Every structure is written in C-alpha cells, then in structure tokens.
Amino acid sequence: MWEEGGTLDYDEPEKLEKRKDSNKTERTENTIKELEKEFNFFEQEVGLLDTVGPKAREIIGQDCNMVSACVARPYPLVVDRAKGSVVKDIDGKEYIDFVAGIAVMNAGYSNPEVKAAISAQLDKMVHCGYGDFFAEPPLKLAKKLRQLSGYSRVFYCNSGAESVEAAMKLALWKTKRQNFIAFYNAFHGRTLGALSLTGSKVRQKEHFPTIRTVHTHYAYCYRCPMKLDYPSCGIECAKQIENLIFRRELSPEDTAAVFIEPVQGEGGYIVPPLEFHKEVRKICTDNDVLLVADEVQTGCFRTGPFLAMENFDVRADITCLAKALGAGLPIGAMLADSHLMDWPPGVHSNTFGGNLLSSASALASLEFLEKEDTENHVREMGVHIRHRLRELQENFPCVGDVRGLGLMIGAEIVKPDESIDPILRDRIIREAFKDGILLLPCGDSVIRFSPPLVMTDEEADLGLDKFEKALRRAVR
Numbered sequence: 001m002w003e004e005g006g007t008l009d010y011d012e013p014e015k016l017e018k019r020k021d022s023n024k025t026e027r028t029e030n031t032i033k034e035l036e037k038e039f040n041f042f043e044q045e046v047g048l049l050d051t052v053g054p055k056a057r058e059i060i061g062q063d064c065n066m067v068s069a070c071v072a073r074p075y076p077l078v079v080d081r082a083k084g085s086v087v088k089d090i091d092g093k094e095y096i097d098f099v100a101g102i103a104v105m106n107a108g109y110s111n112p113e114v115k116a117a118i119s120a121q122l123d124k125m126v127h128c129g130y131g132d133f134f135a136e137p138p139l140k141l142a143k144k145l146r147q148l149s150g151y152s153r154v155f156y157c158n159s160g161a162e163s164v165e166a167a168m169k170l171a172l173w174k175t176k177r178q179n180f181i182a183f184y185n186a187f188h189g190r191t192l193g194a195l196s197l198t199g200s201k202v203r204q205k206e207h208f209p210t211i212r213t214v215h216t217h218y219a220y221c222y223r224c225p226m227k228l229d230y231p232s233c234g235i236e237c238a239k240q241i242e243n244l245i246f247r248r249e250l251s252p253e254d255t256a257a258v259f260i261e262p263v264q265g266e267g268g269y270i271v272p273p274l275e276f277h278k279e280v281r282k283i284c285t286d287n288d289v290l291l292v293a294d295e296v297q298t299g300c301f302r303t304g305p306f307l308a309m310e311n312f313d314v315r316a317d318i319t320c321l322a323k324a325l326g327a328g329l330p331i332g333a334m335l336a337d338s339h340l341m342d343w344p345p346g347v348h349s350n351t352f353g354g355n356l357l358s359s360a361s362a363l364a365s366l367e368f369l370e371k372e373d374t375e376n377h378v379r380e381m382g383v384h385i386r387h388r389l390r391e392l393q394e395n396f397p398c399v400g401d402v403r404g405l406g407l408m409i410g411a412e413i414v415k416p417d418e419s420i421d422p423i424l425r426d427r428i429i430r431e432a433f434k435d436g437i438l439l440l441p442c443g444d445s446v447i448r449f450s451p452p453l454v455m456t457d458e459e460a461d462l463g464l465d466k467f468e469k470a471l472r473r474a475v476r
C-alpha cells in the first residue's frame, strides 16, 4: 500500500486477488513460483525473478493482482528513478536504458531544463481545460511546432492513438470518404479507430470491430513480402496501391487517406528504401488521396531531423506526434496546414489536450533538443551502434539483420535458415536484463534499440559490451 511518503509498506500482508484467468480462488501468499506463472515472460524461463530484489518482487506480486492483465511486461523491472540514460530499480540496481520509456525520453531522464519548466508551470497552474479557454504554454508550443515542422496548425490531444484518431477524423471530415489504406506490420495504436489501421498482430485485433481499412505491403526488404530484390524490384510494394488496391479493392474516390509510419516501429523497426515514401507520396498526390505520416515514434528527432519524413524528403498532408513530445508527460499533436484543418468549432475536442504542464514540458524538451544539435548526435550515435551490432553479426549468425535510422535501431534474430526466432530473441532480452541492460522486442523477432537521444558514447559502448555477453550466454 502506498504511504504518504510514496514508499511501500512492505510489512503489511496484502490480501491478494487472483487475476482474470484464476479469479475464483483467492491467493494468499506471493511465492516466486506463483509469480513466475503469472507472467508470459516466465513461460519460457523460470528464475528471472531471482535476479531482482525483494522490493521488486513484492511490488510485482501486488501489481499482478490489481492491474489489468492485458499489459504484457517482458521482464520484472520495477523502476524507482532515472537520470540521463540510466534507470535505477526499486532495489537500487542500475540499468543502461536502450528503451527510453518506449521512445519517449528523448531529452533524457531528469533533464534539468525540462524539470525547471515543469516546476515553474506547476507553481502557476496545471490544467485549465484548454478546449474551453486560452493559455500561453500551448500557444508557445504551437509556435515551436510550426517552426520545426512547417505545418501551420496543431490539434492537441493526449496520446499517440488519440493523435491518429484525430487525423482519421480530419481526413474523413475533409474528404467525406469512408475508407483508409494502411500497411501490414503497421502499428497506429489500440483505440478502435487507430486499431483499424494497425496491421501488426492478430491478438491486438481479434474480437474488435474496425473501420474499413485495406492493408498493403510495406517495404520490408530483409523479408520482402513480394519475394523481390531491391533495387530491381522497382518498389513494386508501393506501386501495389495503384496497381492493385485502386483497381480491385477500393477506389481513390472512396479513400480518405493512406496512413504510414516513416519507419515501422512496433512492427519491427523496418526502414524502407528512400524511394518508397516518394512513391507512396506520388500515388497519393496523383489520385487526390491524403497522406498521413504517423510520426508518433519516429518524430521529435528520434531519427535525426525533427520529423523522420525529412530523411525521405517527403511531406505528408497530416502528421501525428506523441510519445517523446511531452518528454514523459502525456501529450499528442496532430499537425496539418490551415487549408486542411479548417473544421469548425465543436467537430472535435477533448478535456486534457494542451494541458499546461505537458505543454511546458514539451516546449522545454524541444528547445533543449534543438539547442544540443541533436540531429547530428543522433546520426553519429546511430551509425556507431549499428556498426557495433554489425561487428557482432560476424560472430553471432543469429543476428540476421541490423537496420535503423538515427537512434531507431533493430537487430533481427534468426535461426540458421534465416527464419524468425522469437524464442531466442526473448532469451537474449532477458539475459541482457540480468546484466543491467534494458531492451524491448518488436516485430516477430527483432530487438529494438531506442535509447534516450542524450546517451553518451561511453554509455552506448558499455551497454553494447554487456549486450555481447548476454548474447553469448543466450546462444549457448
């Protein structure tokens, strides 16, 4: 139970409820064995809980009896505090963080400038209901977003899925059309609208109704879905929109927008060739269909420039941001130009969009990242990490592909016949966790590296040294 000082009362025995699948009988004791059965990350390997301290085990025991079981955790990390690129758990163990709170903490944990901006705003006012009133912090942020992105208008919301929902609604409202095109492996969020666009894992979609969306192939060159080779393929995957979908499935006149991630995130950190986005942009322009870039994960300097689409020299009609925007506080933004975002008052709104604290945090974070010449640091650090991972490939054939853009880097783990190996992938991540490295999976068989953008060379090298050791143990 949380006490006033924010610490757990470890001595008081908790009455534990069984979770969803076993809620008929009450569980009264919290043994490690029971916990290991609770989590899917223990299905393949027991003993991981032994590697964390007693406070962590206690918290996990209580958490898994009170919080919805639908959230999947890959290992038993219980965080306490963090600075820069290092996270400390509740028992005091330090971890080098290649996760950044799922690509959120771009400006680093406990960034002094962000903290100062948050506490200055905290002293004034936290929330005003920006949907009804006006305030300076969201306006200052709008000016910064206009300067960085070139879009003249912003709509504020609270998350990535909400910014995607807002973009869907704007596209539907503007075009008066009913359908969307999106890509296999795409992840756009889990609310019902955004989920319709998501084409990542069936588990995320089964039993839920969707808005009509036709999915097509993304340029996943390592495992080309069309069994072609780049560049002789002529980016046939992109051309399918025109050659197949618009002819057989859905006319452009019925298509409100094409939604695309500049680099696919949850789907496996898949970086398409340069021409891919140019081709999709051209098809959208030629057929008078809106192009929406979901930059929820790729945005805010994650790949170098402010928007990842800048790498491809492509400008979408609408761009969605969230994750790193608020530097850890929830905020989403949907960006477009005035001629497009000309919907009248009342069509769309929310309670927390433009929250004062989140806006102040976002502005301070963007100013910090701009001032620190993040773009170059991200490019250089990205090249360095990819280079080191490619060196590992020589000794570890299970590292099938190393790819990335800026600090969005994926290592695809494969079997000797190059088929996917999610079991080994998960084992590597768990071994790395034991050694004090935080990593996350994505796609079918990929380990993602998305550290805070402020990670130093020393931290990256130390982390990669430890990763190599973990890899060695995992393949043994």
Ligand SMILES: Cc1ncc(COP(=O)(O)O)c(C=O)c1O
Binding pocket: 159, 160, 161, 162, 164, 187, 188, 189, 190, 261, 265, 266, 294, 295, 296, 297, 298, 322, 323
């Ligand atoms: C590209 C992309 N879009 C949308 C989302 C959904 O964001 P949120 O979890 O904030 O709703 C995510 C989350 O991972 C994402 O990666």
